[in-house]
Amino acid sequence: MDKTILTITLNPSVDKSSSVQNIVPEKKLRCNSPIYEPGGGGVNVSRALKRLGVVSDIFFTSGGRTGRLLENLLKGEELNVFPFHITSETRENFIVLDLSTNKQYRFGFPGEELTLEQQKDILSILPTINPCPDFVVISGSLPTNTNPNFLRRLVNIYKAMGTKVIIDTSGEALKTAVEEGVFLLKPNIGELAFLVGKEKLEETDIDHAARFIISQGKAEIVVVSLGSQGAVLFSESEKIKIAAPVVEVKSTVGAGDSMVAGMVSVLVKGGNCKEALSMGIACGSATTMTQGTGLFTKENAKHLFYEIWK
Numbered sequence: 001m002d003k004t005i006l007t008i009t010l011n012p013s014v015d016k017s018s019s020v021q022n023i024v025p026e027k028k029l030r031c032n033s034p035i036y037e038p039g040g041g042g043v044n045v046s047r048a049l050k051r052l053g054v055v056s057d058i059f060f061t062s063g064g065r066t067g068r069l070l071e072n073l074l075k076g077e078e079l080n081v082f083p084f085h086i087t088s089e090t091r092e093n094f095i096v097l098d099l100s101t102n103k104q105y106r107f108g109f110p111g112e113e114l115t116l117e118q119q120k121d122i123l124s125i126l127p128t129i130n131p132c133p134d135f136v137v138i139s140g141s142l143p144t145n146t147n148p149n150f151l152r153r154l155v156n157i158y159k160a161m162g163t164k165v166i167i168d169t170s171g172e173a174l175k176t177a178v179e180e181g182v183f184l185l186k187p188n189i190g191e192l193a194f195l196v197g198k199e200k201l202e203e204t205d206i207d208h209a210a211r212f213i214i215s216q217g218k219a220e221i222v223v224v225s226l227g228s229q230g231a232v233l234f235s236e237s238e239k240i241k242i243a244a245p246v247v248e249v250k251s252t253v254g255a256g257d258s259m260v261a262g263m264v265s266v267l268v269k270g271g272n273c274k275e276a277l278s279m280g281i282a283c284g285s286a287t288t289m290t291q292g293t294g295l296f297t298k299e300n301a302k303h304l305f306y307e308i309w310k
Contacts, residue, residue, distance in 0.1 A: 003268040005056035006133035008126070008154070011111035011143045012040030012060045012090060012135045014070050017251070017292035019097040022117045031096065037293045039093055041168055042141025044254045044295065046079055048261030048283060051298050055269060059134070061143070062112070064089035082129060084122055088112030095253060095293055096263060101154060104251055111143035119150050123157065132161055132297065135268055137260060139168040139179070148176035155180040168260050170231065178213070184221040184267075185213075186260060192224055210234040223263065223277065225256065233277045240274050244281055245304050249288045254295050259284035262301065 014217055015038070018031040038047060045188055046058045062083040067090035074081050088221055114122075115227060136158045142151065148267050151169070158165050164183035167174065178195060183267040187194075193201040196209045208220040222234045230244040262283030266276040282305035286296030 001115070002055075003134040004131050004285075005046075005137065005264060005268060006047045006129060007042030007056055007137045009040040009042035009060040009140050010072060010114070011145070012062070012108075013089065013093045013111075014073070015093045015095060015293040016037035017095040017253075019099050019292075021098075022100040023096070023098045023306070032305065034072065035292055035294075036069065037072055038077075039254075039293065041257055042137055043070075043074070043135050044257035045139055045141075046256045046263075047074075047077060048254075048287075048295050049110075049265055050079060051295065052261065052265040052301070053298075054261075054265045054297060055080070055271065058128065059084065059129065060112075061086050061118075062090055063087060063112070063121075066090040066092055069246045078082060084118075084125065084171045086114065086118055091289070093293075095251075097292065101172050104253075106253065111141070112144050113145045114150075120145050121144070123153055126154070127157055127161065130306045133158075133163050135166060135183075135264060136163045137166045137168070137264060139166075139260060141169060148172045149176045152180050155182060162219075166260065166264065168256065174201050176220045181217050182219050184263070185219045185295045186223045186225060186256070186263075188225045188227070192222075205278075206232065206309070207234070207239065221273065223280070224233070224258065230281055231259070231277060233273055235273055238273055240277055242274075242277050242281055242308060244285050244308050247304070248290050249286050249293045251293070253293045254290055255284045255287045257260050258296055258301075260286040275309075280306055299307075 018034045020029045020031045035288045046056045049056045057080045060080045063086040091109045091111045102123045128282045166184045167177045167182045230242050232241040259280040264282035265274040286300035
């Protein structure tokens with residue numbers, strides 16, 4: 001039987017991107033027609049998995065006009081959606097490219113607070129989604145003022161169900177979730193430093209920090225993102241470092257989510273850690289080749305994977 005995947009996005013968005021010639025203050029700027037795309041950690045992971053031919057279910061909060069637009073956009077991509085309706089408005093993000101400098105400006109807005117009643121309902125509803133997922137990806141930020149302990153309870157629910165939990169968030173939310181122990185986490189160097197109580201880590205300290213987390217039972221696999229340099233994966237018995245391929249970077253929006261999707265697409269089929277990391281880096285790099293908020297094309301991801309793998 002095929003393994004099943006559920007992604008959870010508690011603070012999704014609609015990403016609105018455009019371009020303009022020469023950004024200057026105090027001047028009315030005539031932007032090109034905007035493009036609207038679904039956004040938020042788990043939402044992007046599911047969208048990326050679809051490009052790789054892997055089916056997943058998407059649970060996300062949805063509210064107001066923007067929430068309806070988000071649902072329609074996801075249905076337009078023929079994804080399996082499980083919206084949880086809230087009274088507040090789903091957030092928007094705005095990304096604009098200055099055509100004169102080829103620099104991208106990203107404006108992110110906070111999500112509205114989830115009420116305690118809504119949080120309780122979410123914790124009740126999620127275990128009823130069938131089939132019970134073999135993998136659950138909890139990705140993206142928490143809505144404003146949401147207690148990180150909510151994430152702890154979410155992790156506990158799925159661990160009790162025998163589900164492998166993958167976490168990709170930041171700050172106290174990440175730290176709290178990891179305290180419960182997860183299958184895989186994907187911090188950058190700054191987030192890894194935060195997890196082990198350090199202000200910063202030198203590259204030579206990464207090994208010790210990642211292995212400490214694994215030795216404490218906080219994660220089975222730690223994948224440390226090194227940005228344009230690639231990533232390094234740690235497990236109890238392995239250390240695998242892979243450099244990122246050289247590509248023309250047009251946008252970094254969604255690259256981290258695409259990396260998670262690439263790794264999950266391999267792990268869900270029983271692939272090994274080296275193959276998973278290679279596909280993750282390929283998908284993340286391929287996404288940076290795409291303008292605005294678009295994710296990778298399958299062709300670019302496969303091409304980069306074979307370039308890395310050879």
